[in-house]
Amino acid sequence: MTNPRVQKAMELINEQEAIDFLRDLIAINSVNPPGAEAAVAEVIQSHLARAGLRAEVDEVLPGRSNVLAELTGVAAENKDQRVLVFSGHLDTVPTGNIPWKHDPFGGERVGNKMYGRGTTDMKGGVAAMVLAMEYLHRAGIKLQGTLRFAGTAGEEVDCLGAKAVAARGQVDDATAMVISEPSSNRPFIAHKGALWLDIVTYGKTAHGSMPEQGVNAITAMARFIHELESYSFTYEHHALLGSPTMNVGVIQGGVKTNVVPDQCSLMLDIRTVPGQVHATIVDELKQLLISVCEPLGAQCEIRVANDLPAVTTDAQHPFIALSQGTMQHLWGTEEPVSGVNYYTDGSIYGPHLQVPILICGPGEPTLAHQPDEWIDTERYLDSIRFYLTLAAAYLGIEEQ
Structure with missing residues (x-):
């Protein structure tokens, strides 16, 4: 009552x-x-x-x-x-x-x-x-x-x-x-927690007709995105929240059709479940990014834009x-x-x-x-x- x-x-x-x-x-x-x-x-x-x-x-x-x-x-x-x-x-x-x-x-x-x-x-x-x-x-x-x-x-x-x-x-x-x-x-x-990452690959500009003279930052980012498809989170399934997720939200790169792009940026939205350590995820993705950039001669960086447990x-x-x-x-x-x-x-x-x-x-x-x-x-x-x-x-x- x-x-x-x-x-x-x-x-x-x-x-x-x-x-x-x-x-x-x-x-x-x-x-x-x-x-x-x-x-x-x-x-x-x-x-x-x-x-x-x-x-x-x-x-x-x-x-x-x-x-x-x-x-x-x-x-x-x-x-x-x-x-x-x-x-x-x-x-x-x-x-x-x-x-x-x-x-x-x-x-x-x-x-x-x-x-x-x-x-x-x-x-x-x-x-x-x-x-x-x-x-x-x-x-x-x-x-x-x-x-x-x-x-x-x-x-x-x-x-x-x-x-x-x-x-x-x-x-x-x-x-x-x-x-x-x-x-x-x-x-x-x-x-869920939120881990937003700003990821950038850096290449070398060249004429579009001579791509071998440059380093294509978009190609490096594309390979990184491809590798993300097989990336596995370390986590324990949560009874109410299930599993973590990852979404490629924004990608930008290039200035003109006939120019080899020297920069490409990506914004990644990761939603985590209790028990996951965000710093560990960042370290793992950084190593993955380096592994695809180095063979191409590209540079890279990862910046944490949002980090909420x-x-x-x-x-x-x-x-x-x-x-x-x-x-x-x-x-x-x-x-x-x-x-x-x-x-x-x-x-x-x-x-x-x-x-x-x-x-x-x-x-x-x-x-x-x-x-x-x-x-x-x-x-x-x-x-x-x-x-x-x-x-x-x-x-x-x-x-x-």
């Missing part, structure tokens, strides 16, 4: 109010690069201020800010109190070259679908977490622990904002975390069990835990905090980064109910 005061908080949820707030966030272009998340942070700060809650906009770089807010528990002086952190990022990926049928910054609603860049990934989750805090406050609920929201810049590229939060110790007292990345409101407890939480952890129990209570369904291939700010927080991390948000994972991205508005409203109920259950409520 739902606590009467939690029930009061849920009754305060106003659909139009929630839709309008999300639309305000969608209307702000925070495509990364360049990000410009400060405008999103300021809207969240202003919204919470009107509700009587204090939020701090924390600049990371010019025009790029995090926003932090909290509901301080009645036992704030108790160092042993629980601290639940709600986490979400404020930037989005670009809208892409494929034309949209709906304005990507318009927040147009058609039935139960609301369209816009970031609706699913992940301004929908951010808005739901902010509103959950607001409704708990408006219901007069006094938590026995602390609920904190950390909205960060830069997750879509390099987790810039989360790195700043960790470096500044702003969530160091966390005892549990929820990240509202898209999961269709299902409980994800693991995600995989994240996993024990499925038997009490916080995960509480989250699943909350879902069953609200929706009447048993939701098994699972993992996801994308990465989150959890790659920064996980190693830093060593606390249970739940990934659960109202967006649909398959719609992330897609044209005409949308969110189911009913699922969005459900996520507000989930966040505020989970916060009350985990942190406890002062008896009145």
